[in-house]
Amino acid sequence: MVGKLWGGRFKSGTDKIVDNFNASIHFDKRLYKEDIEGNMAYCRGLAKQGIISEGDAATILNALKDICGEIEGGDFAFDETLEDIHTHIEKALIEKIGPLGETIHAGRSRNDQIALDTRLYVKNSAIKIINLIRDFQLSLIGLAEKNQDLIMPGYTHLQRAQPVLLAHHLLAYYEMLKRDTERYEEALRRTNVLPLGSAALAGTTFNIDREFLSRELKLENLTANSMDAVSDRDYVLEFIFASALLMMHLSRLCEELIIWSTQEFGFIEISDAFATGSSIMPQKKNPDIPELIRGKTGRVYGNLISLLTTMKGLPLTYNKDMQEDKEPLFDTVDTVEKSVTIFSRLLEEIDFKRERLIEATEKGYLVATDLADYLVSKGMTFRKAHHLVGDMILSAKKKKKELHQLDLSEMIRFSTLIEGDVYGWLDPMSCIERRNIEGGTGPEMVKKALSKAKEELRS
Ligand code: ARG
Numbered sequence: 037m038v039g040k041l042w043g044g045r046f047k048s049g050t051d052k053i054v055d056n057f058n059a060s061i062h063f064d065k066r067l068y069k070e071d072i073e074g075n076m077a078y079c080r081g082l083a084k085q086g087i088i089s090e091g092d093a094a095t096i097l098n099a100l101k102d103i104c105g106e107i108e109g110g111d112f113a114f115d116e117t118l119e120d121i122h123t124h125i126e127k128a129l130i131e132k133i134g135p136l137g138e139t140i141h142a143g144r145s146r147n148d149q150i151a152l153d154t155r156l157y158v159k160n161s162a163i164k165i166i167n168l169i170r171d172f173q174l175s176l177i178g179l180a181e182k183n184q185d186l187i188m189p190g191y192t193h194l195q196r197a198q199p200v201l202l203a204h205h206l207l208a209y210y211e212m213l214k215r216d217t218e219r220y221e222e223a224l225r226r227t228n229v230l231p232l233g234s235a236a237l238a239g240t241t242f243n244i245d246r247e248f249l250s251r252e253l254k255l256e257n258l259t260a261n262s263m264d265a266v267s268d269r270d271y272v273l274e275f276i277f278a279s280a281l282l283m284m285h286l287s288r289l290c291e292e293l294i295i296w297s298t299q300e301f302g303f304i305e306i307s308d309a310f311a312t313g314s315s316i317m318p319q320k321k322n323p324d325i326p327e328l329i330r331g332k333t334g335r336v337y338g339n340l341i342s343l344l345t346t347m348k349g350l351p352l353t354y355n356k357d358m359q360e361d362k363e364p365l366f367d368t369v370d371t372v373e374k375s376v377t378i379f380s381r382l383l384e385e386i387d388f389k390r391e392r393l394i395e396a397t398e399k400g401y402l403v404a405t406d407l408a409d410y411l412v413s414k415g416m417t418f419r420k421a422h423h424l425v426g427d428m429i430l431s432a433k434k435k436k437k438e439l440h441q442l443d444l445s446e447m448i449r450f451s452t453l454i455e456g457d458v459y460g461w462l463d464p465m466s467c468i469e470r471r472n473i474e475g476g477t478g479p480e481m482v483k484k485a486l487s488k489a490k491e492e493l494r495s
Pocket of ligand 1 (some may be wrong): 060065120146147343354356358359360
């Protein structure tokens with residue numbers, strides 16, 4: 037059969053509808069660089085082992101370079117009857133240099149070839165995303181430093197709980213993203229492995245130097261079992277999982293920004309450049325960007341579930357089902373790269389509303405725990421103090437007062453342990469200052485955390 041690499045045992049051509057359904061070229065052309073890189077290394081490997089001559093290798097390498105240039109210059113014709121990127125590049129090679137181009141596939145299968153291409157692609161993408169996360173963390177730290185003395189309510193159950201430093205709140209996300217980076221790095225360790233030499237499934241009969249190939253391709257290990265090598269997509273799944281978790285973290289911060297930008301909260305204003313309006317309501321300024329990032333998180337979760345499901349019923353070794361790994365992978369890369377990039381920019385332009393944050397910190401009995409701690413410092417048990425402060429809150433509420441607005445005479449009615457120093461104690465900033473414990477919101481600790489974060493990002 038003309039055109040097909042595998043046409044030999046076929047008497048008639050494939051139906052047009054089959055060519056279309058079977059083809060992956062419309063998405064896997066995205067792997068052209070990795071495929072050419074793999075081809076070049078493999079070609080050098082064949083020459084090193086004397087399977088092809090050095091002169092022939094040089095001709096092949098030159099032709100591959102030209103093909104790369106043609107693809108990048110838009111001068112390359114893609115054709116779905118040629119199925120995938122591997123076939124396209126091999127065919128182009130044969131067209132350019134004749135039968136010599138037919139030598140490159142000795143000892144190799146598209147099964148270990150696609151395994152190599154996706155590994156290289158996941159590797160490059162993970163490195164790129166790790167760098168984008170770093171930029172994002174720098175924006176977070178910049179925002180925290182710009183607002184270092186700002187206090188705000190910390191929440192549990194979305195109810196005002198205790199005063200915290202805004203920087204402490206922001207640095208919580210620094211920690212989440214630090215774990216995300218670690219997860220990508222961990223996934224990279226298992227991605228940087230060379231499958232070449234596995235051929236279709238059983239290993240090649242050619243004397244291929246796998247160590248040489250892995251050095252050429254800057255991979256760190258060799259796959260240990262050829263059957264596992266051609267049927268493993270764990271590294272793609274781990275990459276998508278790391279991405280799903282990263283998106284979840286971004287989405288949680290988006291949710292907070294959306295809430296904080298409401299009139300009800302009024303804690304922040306998103307800059308005009310990163311907000312949008314309404315086609316009917318002239319007063320509106322909508323937080324579309326955080327909403328979209330929150331929304332896109334669902335796509336990445338979907339990609340993870342999609343590929344997990346594709347893989348779950350597959351017998352060893354390669355099955356065509358596995359071609360379905362690419363679109364979820366590519367979509368994940370696009371979504372994560374775009375989301376992290378735009379989010380870093382948006383962060384840099386957030387304006388925190390100092391007055392509103394202070395006002396919110398002073399209302400809602402956020403210092404109640406500290407009042408109980410005060411009583412404990414004067415000798416009361418914590419449980420008793422908790423109960424007593426509860427009573428005080430009920431009484432203060434009736435008078436429409438906050439705790440610090442009660443007169444000393446009103447306070448003493450609850451406990452004679454309370455003295456004039458209670459007012460200083462209940463100042464939100466002093467509540468924060470008392471929490472100078474490792475990992476707490478105390479200003480000393482937050483300062484330390486900020487410089488530790490900057491140090492980590494430098495290294
Ligand atoms: N396009 C295929 C994929 O992405 C490449 C491997 C094809 N191998 C095969 N034996 N048909 O999975």
